[in-house]
Each structure stands twice: as structure tokens, then as C-alpha cells.
Amino acid sequence: MRLIIAGGGTGGHLFPGIAVAEEFLARGPENEVLFVGTERGIEARLMPKLGYKLELISASGMKGMGTVKKLMSAGRLLYGYSQSRKILKAFRPDMVLGVGGYASAPILLAARGMGIRTFIHEQNAAPGLTNKVLSRVVDGIFISMEEAASFFPGKSTQMTGNPIRKEILWGFQEQRSRTTGDTFSLLVFGGSAGAQRINSAMLEALPHLGEVKHKLRITHQTGEKDVARVREGYQAQGVQAQVLSFIDNMSAAYGAADLVICRAGATTIAEVTACGKGCIFIPYPFAADDHQRKNAESLVKRDAGRMILEEDLTGAHLAAEILNLMNHPEQVAELEKNARSLAQLDAAQAIVAAMVMKAD
Numbered sequence: 140m141r142l143i144i145a146g147g148g149t150g151g152h153l154f155p156g157i158a159v160a161e162e163f164l165a166r167g168p169e170n171e172v173l174f175v176g177t178e179r180g181i182e183a184r185l186m187p188k189l190g191y192k193l194e195l196i197s198a199s200g201m202k203g204m205g206t207v208k209k210l211m212s213a214g215r216l217l218y219g220y221s222q223s224r225k226i227l228k229a230f231r232p233d234m235v236l237g238v239g240g241y242a243s244a245p246i247l248l249a250a251r252g253m254g255i256r257t258f259i260h261e262q263n264a265a266p267g268l269t270n271k272v273l274s275r276v277v278d279g280i281f282i283s284m285e286e287a288a289s290f291f292p293g294k295s296t297q298m299t300g301n302p303i304r305k306e307i308l309w310g311f312q313e314q315r316s317r318t319t320g321d322t323f324s325l326l327v328f329g330g331s332a333g334a335q336r337i338n339s340a341m342l343e344a345l346p347h348l349g350e351v352k353h354k355l356r357i358t359h360q361t362g363e364k365d366v367a368r369v370r371e372g373y374q375a376q377g378v379q380a381q382v383l384s385f386i387d388n389m390s391a392a393y394g395a396a397d398l399v400i401c402r403a404g405a406t407t408i409a410e411v412t413a414c415g416k417g418c419i420f421i422p423y424p425f426a427a428d429d430h431q432r433k434n435a436e437s438l439v440k441r442d443a444g445r446m447i448l449e450e451d452l453t454g455a456h457l458a459a460e461i462l463n464l465m466n467h468p469e470q471v472a473e474l475e476k477n478a479r480s481l482a483q484l485d486a487a488q489a490i491v492a493a494m495v496m497k498a499d
Contacts, residue, residue: 140167140495141232143250145175146243146269147182150330151404155262155283155486156238158302160191162487166495173230175223176242196222196242219245227253234498236260236490237273244269251276256498260490262301262405264433266290278497281490283405283483284437299490300483301409307390308413308484321354323465326396326416328360328386330423334402336449337421338365341400342372343454344461351465352378358395360386398464398471400457403435403446411444412482417474418444419460421452443477 142163147153153176160172174193176182186193196219223246227235234256237243247257257277261270264286274280274291282288283301329337338361345352357380361369366384373380386392393399393414401407403420411418420438422431438444445460464471483489 140169140234140498141171141173141230142494143173143175143227143230143232143235143246144238145235145246146238146240147174147176148180148240148242149404150181151262151406152239153180153182153185154304154406155260155302155409156236157189157191158304158487159236159238159260159490161305162302162491166491171230173226173232175226175246176240180240180242194226196226196245216241216245220249223249224253227255234258234494236494237270237277238262239267239270241269244273247273247277256494258490258494258497260299260302261287261291262409263287263430264437265428265430267427267430279493281493283409283486284434286433286437297489297493299493300486301405302487302490303409303413303484307393307410309390322356323351323354324356324358324395324397325400325461326358326392326398327400328402329362329421330402330404330407334362334421334423335365336452337400337402338362338369340421340452340454340457342369342376344458345373345376345378345454347455347458348462351462352376354465355379357381358386358392359383398461400461403431405430405434408434408438409482409486412438412478413484415475415479415482417464417471417478419457419464420444420446421449422446424449438478438481441477441481443474443481445474 144156144160163172164170174182174186174191178195197215227250235247235250237247237259250257258279259270259273259277260281262283264284266287280291280296281299288296327341355378359380359382361382363384366382370382393416399411399416399418401418403422420435422435435446439446
């Protein structure tokens with residue numbers, strides 16, 4: 140069988156697609172996968188490195204644009220639709236899965252028009268505009284969080300969870316190496332590009348951590364632009380920290396962490412629940428439809444995480460949350476247990492099985 144996975148733009152859209160591709164290819168040596176994205180998305184840089192076939196089309200969003208830019212975007216979408224038909228005719232897929240992002244719209248609409256089975260996967264608690272529109276015409280909808288169900292037609296919507304790459308699932312099981320004794324390990328990151336506001340808040344928190352600073356072992360992903368400043372900040376405070384622009388082995392980082400401080404993107408949520416990590420979520424306030432806050436709230440209301448909104452984020456506030464959890468390990472254990480209970484480790488298998496059944 141042949142599968143096209145369309146969309147991307149960010150890792151939050153693309154990484155679940157990669158997990159589905161891994162599962163689909165594992166089901167038979169005759170299976171083939173083609174990714175379709177745009178040249179501006181992360182897929183253009185990442186997929187060739189991973190060895191996946193990739194086709195690029197023209198697509199962009201319209202939300203929040205003026206009239207002229209909307210017309211230009213509509214033109215790109217029409218061109219992307221034409222490109223998509225050519226790709227579909229050449230690859231001849233049995234099904235197409237949209238994982239969010241602008242590139243998913245032209246090719247799913249083209250596939251629908253050609254009688255090919257179409258599906259979408261929504262990672263967040265609040266879906267984006269593309270998936271809301273596509274949900275009206277596709278054969279199946281897969282969601283990661285229960286809160287998303289109200290946005291989609293019930294008869295074609297299936298709760299599967301968010302697919303997780305094998306390198307995270309398998310690597311975490313092999314590389315758990317939690318700190319022991321008097322040390323406490325923090326993992327701090329703000330997504331693949333880092334988050335300057337989280338970086339600054341963490342440095343501002345250090346003076347408020349007082350006598351426990353010597354107990355901390357911090358791994359902090361800052362993004363390329365902020366690595367030197369943050370590294371110097373830790374050194375000035377005498378705090379032991381491994382400061383990196385990017386973490387290549389997230390499995391090992393999760394395995395070593397006693398507590399995680401992070402954004403609340405859908406892929407991050409899926410990974411920390413799969414790894415059973417206690418987290419302090421700091422949602423990105425400018426995410427579309429404020430979906431990161433809604434993602435975090437989904438866990439907070441189940442006592443599977445803590446949240447600080449960026450508008451309330453100060454060094455003192457962050458330090459108080461860290462100190463509270465350091466001083467109450469039973470609370471961390473409860474967060475871990477509840478986070479782990481929300482993990483759906485078979486999400487990729489469920490999605491592939493449902494698509495294959497409908498495509499047969």
C-alpha cells in the first residue's frame with residue numbers, strides 16, 4: 140500500500156506524521172510513504188536527513204491577512220492544488236493523511252476529488268482552521284485530546300492520542316537514569332528553537348532558589364540565539380547546568396529529568412505523558428487560538444501537570460513552583476503517575492489500522 144502524509148511547518152505537526160510513517164512501513168516491506176510539505180516548513184530541512192521521500196507544493200495561510208495578501212495566498216493554494224493532482228497521479232496513493240499545516244489542504248482536497256481515501260489528525264485540544272475545514276470532507280478524523288471532539292463530527296472522529304516517534308518511546312525505556320540522593324535534575328526547553336522568555340525566567344529564578352541551588356543539575360535547551368547568554372547566566376550564579384542550543388537525544392534528557400519546564404505544544408504533551416514526567420507548562424501565548432494553553436489545561440485539570448501563564452511568569456513565581464515540587468516529592472510522583480495514565484502509546488498503530496481498514 141501507499142500512503143501520503145501531508146502537512147508540517149512545525150515539529151508539532153510533522154513528528155506525529157513521522158511516527159505514523161514508521162508504523163506504516165513496519166507493517167510490510169511493500170509499503171511506501173511520501174511526505175508532502177512546503178519549502179518554508181521544517182519538513183524541507185528534516186525529511187531528506189531522515190531518508191523519507193518529500194515533495195514540495197505551494198501553500199500558505201490566510202488567517203489575519205489583509206485583502207491583497209489573502210488573494211495572493213488563494214493563488215498559492217490553487218497552484219498547490221494543481222501540483223497536488225500531479226503528485227497524486229504519479230505516486231498513486233491508497234490514502235492521504237493530513238497532519239495539519241497549510242500543505243495539507245491542497246493535497247487532501249485534490250485527493251478527495253480523485254476518489255482517494257482521506258484522513259486528518261488533530262494534535263491539539265483546539266483545532267486549527269485547516270483541520271476544521273477539512274473535517275467536513277475527509278473519511279476519518281483522529282484526535283489526540285478529548286477536548287477536540289466537540290469541533291468535529293462524531294461519527295467520523297476517533298480518539299487515538301498523538302503518535303510518538305520510536306526514538307522517543309524506545310530510547311526512554313533504555314536510557315532512564317534519574318538522579319539520586321541530594322541532586323534534583325531539571326530539564327528546561329521551549330521547543331526546537333528555544334523560548335527566550337523561558338530562558339530569561341529561569342535565570343531570574345536562580346537567586347530565589349537559595350540554598351537548593353547546589354542540588355540542581357540542569358539541562359537547558361535555549362535555541363541558537365540565546366545559548367551564550369544563558370550559559371553565562373548560570374555560570375555567574377554558580378549553578379551546574381548543561382546549556383545546549385538543541386538537544387539531539389531527547390529520550391536521554393527525559394530519562395534523566397526529575398522535573399520538566401517546557402511549552403505545551405501537542406508533541407511535547409505526548410512525549411512527556413509517554414515518559415511519565417512531571418511538568419511545569421509555560422504555554423506559548425501567541426499560538427493559534429491559544430491552543431497551547433488549552434493543551435496544558437487538559438493536563439492540569441487531571442493533576443498531570445502544573446501551569447504558569449506567560450503573563451504571570453516571573454523568576455520568583457517560577458522558583459516558588461520549583462521549590463514546592465522539590466520539597467514535596469510525593470506531588471511530583473502524583474504528577475508523573477497521572478501524566479503516564481494519559482499516555483496512548485499505541486496511537487500510531489491505531490491510526491494506521493483505521494486507515495488501512497477503510498482503504499481496503
